[in-house]
Amino acid sequence: MKITEKKAVTISYTLKNEGGQILDQATTERPLAYLHGVGMMLPAFETALEGMTVGDMIKPVLSAADGYGLREEEAIVPLPANIFAEAPAEQMVVGNTLHMQDQDGNPIPGTILSIGEEEVVMDFNHPLAGVDLHFEVMVLDVRNATEEELAHGHIHGPGGHNH
Ligand SMILES: [Zn+2]
Structure with a gap:
């Protein structure tokens, strides 16, 4: 199944800056689950993941402007x-x-x-403003979101919301 709008996507990722310093990560043990195409993630990040399937690994690089903006x-x-x-x-x-x-x-x-x-x-700049974002993303799971998840606008279960 490919990643398209309203799919429940589970990923592990590492985010580094230009110098290779790790800024953020979600490991395979503690992955991130998100609802694709509803604006939860950075738009350029979602564009990079569009069409990917389980087992795909990609390394999108987002310019600061496509990430958290430029420093002002x-x-x-x-x-x-x-x-x-x-x-x-x-x-x-x-x-x-x-x-x-x-x-x-x-x-x-x-x-x-x-x-x-x-x-x-x-x-008051975002801490990641002005930083080029070097991602390494592994797609762990792609499934259809449930009606309830679509209504809530987020994913339930491991890596998502628990409520
Ligand atoms: Zn919910």
Whole structure:
């Protein structure tokens, strides 16, 4: 069975950056199950998997633009240090990710770039923004999604949702 829209797809994968550093992975013991063609995955990733079958192994390379986007200078924001007065000291470390809120109260993760007396500079770019994504994907299973899975928009069972 080939991977097409609304198939339940189980994969193992390794994601590396240009330098070969492993950024993320799903092993064959703990694979990832997803519903193909509903926008769960990066569009370019789904395009690469389209038409593949069980046992296929592919190594798609997604440019940063096709991945998590390019890094934007506007996403690097100096904030007044006093708004961090309540933050636990162990959280206030350069490189640490804090969960902030945007103007509308939506949670938005940001990474601390620098900490000064007056201001704290936060980087709200996605951690993988500006990174070319080197995937190695093995197709472990392809089946038709159940009616329930289609209604939920995700896959149930191993590698998917358990509820
Ligand atoms: Zn569900």
